[in-house]
Structures are given as C-alpha cells and as structure tokens.
Amino acid sequence: xxxxxxxxxxxxxxxxxxxxxxxxxxxxxxxxxxxxxxxxxxxxxxxxxxxxxxxxxxxxxxxxxxxxxxxxxxxxxxxxxxxxxxxxxxxxxxxxxxxxxxxxxxxxxxxxxxxxxxxxxxxxxxxxxxxxxxxxxxxxxxxxxxxxx
Amino acid sequence: xxxxxxxxxxxxxxxxxxxxxxxxxxxxxxxxxxxxxxxxxxxxxxxxxxxxxxxxxxxxxxxxxxxxxxxxxxxxxxxxxxxxxxxxxxxxxxxxxxxxxxxxxxxxxxxxxxxxxxxxxxxxxxxxxxxxxxxxxxxxxxxxxxxxxxxxxxxxxxxxxxxxxxxxxxxxxxxxxxxxxxxxxxxxxxxxxxxxxxxxxxxxxxxxxxxxxxxxxxxxxxxxxxxxxxxxxxxxxxxxxxxxxxxxxxxxxxxxxxxxxxxxxxxxxxxxxxxxxxxxxxxxxxxxxxxxxxxxxxxxxxxxxxxxxxxxxxxxxxxxxxxxxxxxxxxxxxxxxxxxxxxxxxxxxxxxxxxxxxxxxxxxxxxxxxxxxxxxxxxxxxxxxxxxxxxxxxxxxxxxxxxxxxxxxxxxxxxxxxxxxxxxxxxxxxxxxxxxxxxxxxxxxxxxxxxxxxxxxxxxxxxxxxxxxxxxxxxxxxxxxxxxxxxxxxxxxxxxxxxxxxxxxxxxxxxxxxxxxxxxxxxxxxxxxxxxxxxxxxxxxxxxxxxxxxxxxxxxxxxxxxxxxxxxxxxxxxxxxxxxxxxxxxxxxxxxxxxxxxxxxxxxxxxxxxxxxxxxxxxxxxxxxxxxxxxxxxxxxxxxxxxxxxxxxxxx
Numbered sequence: 001x002x003x004x005x006x007x008x009x010x011x012x013x014x015x016x017x018x019x020x021x022x023x024x025x026x027x028x029x030x031x032x033x034x035x036x037x038x039x040x041x042x043x044x045x046x047x048x049x050x051x052x053x054x055x056x057x058x059x060x061x062x063x064x065x066x067x068x069x070x071x072x073x074x075x076x077x078x079x080x081x082x083x084x085x086x087x088x089x090x091x092x093x094x095x096x097x098x099x100x101x102x103x104x105x106x107x108x109x110x111x112x113x114x115x116x117x118x119x120x121x122x123x124x125x126x127x128x129x130x131x132x133x134x135x136x137x138x139x140x141x142x143x144x145x146x147x148x149x
Numbered sequence: 150x151x152x153x154x155x156x157x158x159x160x161x162x163x164x165x166x167x168x169x170x171x172x173x174x175x176x177x178x179x180x181x182x183x184x185x186x187x188x189x190x191x192x193x194x195x196x197x198x199x200x201x202x203x204x205x206x207x208x209x210x211x212x213x214x215x216x217x218x219x220x221x222x223x224x225x226x227x228x229x230x231x232x233x234x235x236x237x238x239x240x241x242x243x244x245x246x247x248x249x250x251x252x253x254x255x256x257x258x259x260x261x262x263x264x265x266x267x268x269x270x271x272x273x274x275x276x277x278x279x280x281x282x283x284x285x286x287x288x289x290x291x292x293x294x295x296x297x298x299x300x301x302x303x304x305x306x307x308x309x310x311x312x313x314x315x316x317x318x319x320x321x322x323x324x325x326x327x328x329x330x331x332x333x334x335x336x337x338x339x340x341x342x343x344x345x346x347x348x349x350x351x352x353x354x355x356x357x358x359x360x361x362x363x364x365x366x367x368x369x370x371x372x373x374x375x376x377x378x379x380x381x382x383x384x385x386x387x388x389x390x391x392x393x394x395x396x397x398x399x400x401x402x403x404x405x406x407x408x409x410x411x412x413x414x415x416x417x418x419x420x421x422x423x424x425x426x427x428x429x430x431x432x433x434x435x436x437x438x439x440x441x442x443x444x445x446x447x448x449x450x451x452x453x454x455x456x457x458x459x460x461x462x463x464x465x466x467x468x469x470x471x472x473x474x475x476x477x478x479x480x481x482x483x484x485x486x487x488x489x490x491x492x493x494x495x496x497x498x499x500x501x502x503x504x505x506x507x508x509x510x511x512x513x514x515x516x517x518x519x520x521x522x523x524x525x526x527x528x529x530x531x532x533x534x535x536x537x538x539x540x541x542x543x544x545x546x547x548x549x550x551x552x553x554x555x556x557x558x559x560x561x562x563x564x565x566x567x568x569x570x571x572x573x574x575x576x577x578x579x580x581x582x583x584x585x586x587x588x589x590x591x592x593x594x595x596x597x598x599x600x601x602x603x604x605x606x607x608x609x610x611x612x613x614x615x616x617x618x619x620x621x622x623x624x625x626x627x628x629x630x631x632x633x634x635x636x637x638x639x640x641x642x643x644x645x646x647x648x649x650x651x652x653x654x655x656x657x658x659x660x661x662x663x664x665x666x667x668x669x670x671x672x673x674x675x676x677x678x679x680x681x682x683x684x685x686x687x688x689x690x691x692x693x694x695x696x697x698x699x700x701x702x703x704x705x706x707x708x709x710x711x712x713x714x715x716x717x718x719x720x721x722x723x724x725x726x727x728x729x730x731x732x733x734x735x736x737x738x739x740x741x742x743x744x745x746x747x748x749x750x751x752x753x754x755x756x757x758x759x760x761x762x763x764x765x766x767x768x769x770x771x772x773x774x775x776x777x778x779x780x781x782x783x784x785x786x787x788x789x790x791x792x793x794x795x796x797x798x799x800x801x
Contacts, residue, residue: 069675070664074695074720082795083698124770128696131661131722 036112044094045108046101047134053096056146064136064143071130072140078149084123091145099144102127103137178633185625186214186635193655196587196648198600199258199272200621203642206253208274208285213587213598213648214623216637224283224292225253225276227738233292235738237714237749238669239438241445245279245297246432254278256644257308261350265312265376265481265592269653273308273317273350280304282317282348284356288657293438296356299431299453300327300344300363306385309372310350312592316359316414317350318383320369327363328431337394341366344455345385347414354437360421360454362412362465365518366392368401369410371476371542376592377483379501381415384486388473401473402492406525408467409477409488411504420461426454441668443746459519466508467517468499469525476542476583480551480566481592485530487551489540496540496553498569500530531569537562541582544589546596546626552589554581554601561601561624563631575631577601577622578609586626587648595650599624599631602643610638619643660724662745669747671716676700680801681792688713688790694728694742695720696769699762702777703798706790709754709783715740715762718747728775729765739765754781 036045043049068076078088090099102109102116106127109116120126132140143149188194194212197219202209206226210219227234227243234243234251243249253276260267271293272285280301284294298304303322310317324341326332332340345362349355368389375382387408393400420426429452436447458465472492479486486499506512507527514522537555540562545551550572553562559580563573583602587595601622609620618638625632664674673679673691679700682689688711693700699717707713719728719742730740735752742748754760764775782788791798 069677071720071722074676074693074698074700083695125696126769128721128726129723 036114041113041115042095043097044099044101044105045112046105048097048100048104048137051096051100053145057142058146058148060139060142061146061148062143064139064141064146065149067132067136068140068143071132075127083125084127085119087144088149091141096141096145099141100134100137103130103132103140104134182632182634186216186623188212188215188217193651195651196595196598197651197654198585198587198646198648199260200585200600200602200639200643200646201255201258201274202640203256203619203644204254205641206255206276207641208255208258208272209640209643210290211621211637211639212651213600214634216621216623216635218640220290221640222285222290222292224274224285225250225255225281225295227251229738231741232738232748232750235750236740237751238444238747241447242292242295242436242438244436244447245281245434246299246449247279250279253281255283256305258645258647259308259310259317260647260649261314262310262591263313265380267588267591267647267649267653269649269657271314271353272647273310275304275307275319277304277322280307280319280321282308282319282356284350284353286353287654288659291438293440294354294356295434295436296348296358297433297435298346298348298358299433300361300429300455301346306345306369306372308348308350309374309383311374311383311414312376312380314351315349316374316383317348317356318372318374318385318414319346319348320344320372320385322368322370324366324368328429334394337366338392341392341394343367343369345369345383345410345412347417354440356435356437357450358433358453360417360426360456362417362456362458364410364458364465365390365520367407368397370474373477373479373590375479375483375501376481379479379483379486381413382501383412383414384477384479385410385412386470386474386477386488387467388475404472406469406471407473408522409470409474409486409499410520411466411468411486413464416464417456417461420456420464421454425460426456428452429455441666443662443667443669457519462519463508465520466504467520467522468504468528469514469522470497470499471495478543478545478590481545481547481594483592485566487543487553489542489553491539491541491556493540496533496536496543496564498530498533498566499528503530504528531567533562533564533569533571535571536564537574542584544584544586544599545594546586546589547594548596550626552584552586552599552626554584556580556582556604561599561631563626573630575624575633577603577624577633578620578636579603579607580605583645585646585648587650590647595648597625597627598634598648599626600646600648602646604642606638609636621646660744661722662743664718664720664722664745667718667745667747669716669718671714671749672747673716673718674720676720676794679792679794681706681790683711683790686711690715690717690792692717693720694718694730694764694775696726697764697771697775698794699730699764699775699777700794701792702794703780704777704792705780705782705798706788707754707779707781708786708788709757709781711754713752713754713779715750715752716747717742717749719744721745726768727766728768730762731765732762732779733760741766754779757781757783 075083196213223233280298305322307319308317389401474488476489512527539557623635
C-alpha cells in the first residue's frame, strides 16, 4: 500500500536515529524568538499588518463589549490581575495590531513572541483560542480603547 | 528503547510470516498485510466504518484499514463517558411509551443515501427490544432523533433505507396480537400479526411512521430496498411461516420453503393517498434534540395509519425461498435479490424482472390473506451451489462479485453474479454473521475491503476471563483471491456495519458549538452573569467553565433537602477543549461539556458538610486546580445563599 515505504522509514528512524521527526501537522512549533522582525515584535504575529484608527465608534465599542463579556472576561478584568493580565490600559501598552493579533492568533503568539512567552511563564497558561473573527476582534479593540470601558 | 523498536518490527514480520506459512490453516494472511493496514501516526484512514455495538445499544466508529476505534456514539443506552441519558438535556431521548429505558440492543446501522450511494449526512440504527429507530447526525456524531415504532415487537428487520432515504423500513421479528390484548398464546394463528412500517426518514426532526402494513403472523427477519429498476420495492425475509409459538428451533424449521416478501411501497403510497389506510389508536414516542437549545424533547403520538394488503391489491407478494431465509440483499444493478437461507444447501437468487413477469402472468401458487404467493420456478434466477454451511448475508463489490457469509462453516464465499459459480472462499474466526463492504449494499460499491463481523472470538486475542470482546476481520478484495489483513476486537457485538470514504464525513464536521448560537434557556454566556438562584427547595446554579476555573467555584447556603441543578456552560470556543464536571456524592453521573455547550446535572445533597466538585477532562496545565466547593447546611439552617470566584462571596 501507499504507506509501505513510510512505515519502514519510520521504523528505521525510530530504531536508529533517536529523535523522531515531529509531524508538525497541527500547530507550528516554537521557533527561535530571534527570528521575529522588529515589526512583528511591535505589532505581533498574525493576520493584522496595518490598521488606521479614527475616533472611537460607540456602536462598535458596544458590540465589542458584548463579545468581551462572552469570550474574554472569564479570564481578563480591566483593573486587576485575574487569570490573565488586566486590560484596562492595554491600548496604551500595545499597538492596535498587536492586540488584534493576540486575540486572533494566541497560540503562535504564545510560542514565538518573547513578551507573550514571558507572560505564559508568569501566568502558567496559554491564552485560549476563542475563535473570534476579525470583525469581532476589531470590535473588542474598540471597546478596549473607548473611554467608557 | 532503540533495540526494542527493532525487535518489535521484527516480531511483526515474524508473526506475519508464521501466520502465512504455519498458522493452523490461516489461509490468506500475507507478509505485506501489516503494511496494507498501517496508517502512520498523524495520518488518517481512508474510510469511516460504523459498526453497531449489538447488545451495548450504541454505534462505534472505526477507521479502515487500521481498525482504530475513533469513537463510541451513544444511541439507545446511557453512556457514562459523556453523560448521555444522564444529563437533564439528554434524558428525554431515552423516553418510550413504557417510560425511561436505559439500555437496548442495536443491530443495523444504515447510512443515509442519495441515488443508492451513502452521502454522509446521517446514520440510522434500530433498537431491537423496545422497537425504535434513531438518526445520528454525522456533523456532530450525536443522536438527534429517536422514534418509537408502535404495533411492533423485536424490531430486527430494521432500519433499511430506500435509495434516496425516502423511507426507513422496519418490521416485526416477533408477531404479536395487534392491537395488543390478553389472549392465549396457543391461539397464535388467530390473533398474532406482523407489521412492516414505512418511516419517513428524510426530514430531520419530523421522523414519523407514514404507514404500517399489517401482515401474516410470521417472523420478519431482514430487509433491503430495491434500487435502479427495483426502486419502489422493498424485500423482506420471513421465517416461521409454520406459525409456531414454542420451540421454534424445531417447529419453525419444518417447511421446505418460507418467503421473501416483496412490497411495492409506491403502490402502498397510492393506496394511502386514496384513503385506504385506517387510523388506529396507539401510543408511541418521538424524541428529538432541539437544534437551537440542544435540549431533547419527547412527545407522545397517539395514532398510526395501518394498511391491510387485502385493501390494496398489487402491493405485496410472497416469493417462496428455501429454509428459513435470513438476509435478503439486492445487487447493485437492482435486478438480483439474494436470500441467505440459513438452513439451505444453496443460495437462491431471485430475479426482479422475472418477478414482474410472473406477476403480470399471474403465476400464483396460492394467496395468503390477500397476498399472492408467486411460483418459485417463475421468479428464481439461479442457485449458488456449495455456498458453505449456513449462508446468511451477501454484499457486492460492484465488479460482478457477490460475497456471502457462512455462519456454520465460518467462511466467506465469493461467487459470480449471473453464472452463480463459487470462485473463492476464505475462513474467518469465528462464526461470521453480517459482512460489510464499503458501499456494498448500495448502487456503486467502493469495494476494496470486506469486513467480516464475527460472533465468537475464542482464542483470537489475549484472554480476558469468560467475557471476551467480539471481533471484526478485514479482508482485501481487490484481487482474484481474498486476503486476510487484520483482526481487531470491537466494542460490543459488531452486528452489522456501514463504511464510507472519509472525505464525505470530514467535510461536514463541526468543531464547536458557537456561543452566540446557544439558545439553551439556562445558558450562561458570560462569567459576568454567573449566579445561584433559590426557587423554593430548588437551587439553580448558573455556572461557566473556561481553562481553568469554574464560576462560581464557592457556593454556600445549600441545605439538605434541596434539589440542585448545575446548569453549566463551557465558554471555550476552541476545538477539542471540553470540560468535565463531577460533584461528590451525585448519584446521577458526571457531565462532559463540549465547547459552547450547556449541560445540566441534577444533584440531591443528603449530608451536611463541604463537598468538592472538579473538572474530569484534563483540560490544561492547571486542570488539577479546576475545582470548587459547595457548603451543605442542615435542613432549615439560615446560612445565606452566596457564591463567588476569586474574591468575596456575593449574594446577587
């Protein structure tokens, strides 16, 4: 069958070589942090490369508030450390792209970005992938940057 | 470690060689069998195989060719692994007109089909003991709908689907008084009848008995629908045309021939449309998982349409068939109807076109209760000689070959359609019942493999005391000779099975339940809304889970005598992140919550104290921290109802 060569190859490698090759099927495994570009270090790793912000849109912020309550606030409070870091001042600390990339791509951010790796070590938890789409992530960003939050 | 790996590989090779050369007549095991079934880690099987669990009442999904168990899908039995039939949301799925039934016996999985080809939408299966049929949604692998069948007993010839899933056909194995009444068993002939039910199957949530045909008091054993030219017909085997009611092993084996019943269901539809069915009072249950709330609803139905063949001419015929036929299988062309006469020395094959001719020419030997009995010589296409002892079931590879199981001689016999010549045979271990070829009961078999579904295991695996797993054996049917590839233990009895190319199922998989689509009335869609409410003696806990805590995780103010409902919503939205919930002393079960799902556990605290609950599904590095406490006070105590997570307890 089509797997026959693979079978013997695998046995040979396991038997003689020691380290089995990672399948790498599901998740990109940790690469050296040094590989990140200055842009990735500042804006994170993920689908958001550039973003222009206008004045806060209250309706969008309200939608973001709803999503935040459903999918984020189990672990994040605004003004205190909870399961994860407080987020009240996150828009001061991070770029808008960084925030959205962290929401959309937490697994890779946790593995590759040195500052998030440090947070994982501190909080002992990788931020869950909550399957938000870009428009939801954008709305949460609006909520986090709105003065009413 | 390294030498162990090499040794392991050598052992496999040595075993295979031994098997091929010396292993006590293990004909057909080849040196490359291990490679033929090897699916490397991380790669997927080519086929999903769905095997019934027989007496466990469930379906198990396996990968082929590896034989790896993928999942047990709970259907007719409570399932401790995920709380099926224990959680408040799922209990109603096991309701019947007799009340809650925690365990049944399931035999025949049937994949939904379009133009006679499995399409991967749903799989159906029967409950034998308390007659029911179930529909499982293959996007979630969850049982969505269960329909009880009235006027039935021993729902064995069930569920067999028509070519476009229009109907699911289900018949009584045991004839019984219809309607049920108090009569002497010895008056069987006068009072006992069978039924053939046609169940509307292609409308999710609306399964119902469209009509039932009341038939002579025989045992109705198995069924298959026609296809191609025979689409519109259904074929069923009968035995015990002797109408014995005691010691059937002798008394139901006296006649030289019983019958294959041929039912023109399109003609039956016409008779029903003309108002010839009779609305008959009865009671049966329809249970359905509401897709928005994901709470099962059970509704009683009180009437069924019954059709008497005497009131619908040209609808039903009997084809004489040797010696208590068991299986009845229609070849991919729809022309040949193969009956496995379990006590016969040949396999009789009827011709659909000859049957139509015989009907047109009125080649009737007699008429029984309005049902003409056709002349055997007028309908037979051929007889397979020397087919093994105890032929039961036949499937097809789409290349002109048929494969029949022989129970008594424990073998699979391969023969040619048209010439009826036996061309190959292979022993199986042991006592094979059904066999399954992917698509082998449809119009376009995928072929490649044959799975023998065996009743007796004996010495095939390391022994496990008196009770052994049953077995399935995978056979390569691509060449002229069948080749035994793999032998694997199964969950329960692999009574019958269905298989389908994996991509037809993979493409429709659901990974999570979306929180923003969760319409469960007790869902808690944000940790901000978690709370505890007292309504008299009933306590409702609205709880959430996420890696790695419960909210609330401290609860006080519950009293002995209260009834506590934990309504728990898993706020995760990532694939394969379930959480579990176990409450110490709960006499019910645990819960397992898929991402975005709400499930409810009922708990009646009986002892004063403080008791823990915790997550049972290893969810994260801090899984062992995922826990909480409930304080239980004495009856009438004035401890206020308060709850919280990570801070002061609150009361609102």
